[in-house]
Amino acid sequence: MPTINQLTDKDDIISIVRILHSSNNPKTQLKSLKAISLLAKKGIVDYTVIDKINEVLSNGNKDVCVQAAFAIGDMAEKGAYKEESLQLLIALSFGHDSNIRWSTTFALKALIKCGIFADEAINLFSEKLHDRYDKVVYNAAFAIAHLAEQGVVDKSTISPLVALLSDNNVVCRKAAAYALRNLALRDIYDSTSDSIELMSLKKTLNDSDRSTRIYASEAIEVLKKKGLIDSSVVHNYHYGDNIVTQITDSVVQRSNVGNMDHESISDDKSKSYYQDYSVSSKSKSYSAIGDVRGMNYIHVYNYLISKAKEKSVVTYGEIVSDLGESFSAKTRTELISLLDQISKQNIKNGEPLLTALVVSKAHNMPGKRFFTDYMSTYRNFTGNPEGNEALMAYKQELERIWDYW
Known part of the structure; x- marks a missing residue:
């Protein structure tokens, strides 16, 4: 046996x-x-x-x-x-x-991403931010971030999250910055007193962890646009490289316990986990922020979000041009790689496929790979990628995008 x-x-x-x-x-x-x-x-x-x-x-x-x-x-x-x-x-x-x-905190956090949480969830996880075990703490912070994506927010969570930005545990800092970014997107900061407390984000721009710096910078950009943080707070910072090996919150929430073989919290560069620093999940209030020029993951992702909100499609050449690059075989290959990463992230989050917005100039539809590589597995598409079935499936995916973003 x-x-x-x-x-x-x-x-x-x-x-x-x-x-x-x-x-x-x-x-x-x-x-x-x-x-x-x-x-x-x-x-x-x-x-x-x-x-x-x-x-x-x-x-x-x-x-x-x-x-x-x-x-x-x-x-x-x-x-x-x-x-x-x-x-x-x-x-x-x-x-x-x-x-x-x-x-159990990890499992409760995962259920939030499925839309399952208790009425008192925000109080439950706020209390857990003060737990003496760091793995409980950063799972609670991630949970608060995901509650914000579901539209559940409470200003009382700001102070303990800001305090976590100075924690010795890198994952606690990452989770806190992520949660503060999501809270900023939900418009819960409405006074100068809030922004004074959030000035702690400024020093986080120098954090040793790249994802933490990015989350903090995004939060500051949102607050700056709302007039709650002085423009001088953000200086000499750019989003920089395309990051495809950052660990996501579904990986960092677990470490080894005995022989349980749960993932280590360290960045394992041999694994291809797709980062989610720019992903809105269920939040429909997400907007592209910061400098949007240059061919990297966050810029392409934000660009597609803007097109989704406009209910418009775009060609490969238009993306490359709008992001300030010259269209060539090299930039097209780079763009295709980034679009593959975005599709995988959308699937991971249960979101519509943003890459449906990217069409060929000749046919005004995505190419064959969109149907054979992604629609086939994600939407169970089994038809001819160049036939009427593909056209119907494509229209349905566009409707999902319009409804979602």
């Missing part, structure tokens, strides 16, 4: 789920839950197992409970969840064990 490790290697989620359903042995449950998490990160999920995970979350030992919460979170990151998990996680998230608080 194959072992759980062998089944994991074969991506056999059905057999692993069957093992978890049939076993009351804590060691077997732990291995099964760990396998379910690993497969979820690869996009392989089975909704039928969530009830069983909720059961072991309620009745399992400490280690099983921790891994059950991580499994719920990892599945929710891929859009697989059940609302019944919410209250179980909340109840456990204030326990004495730090790893249980960490794993």
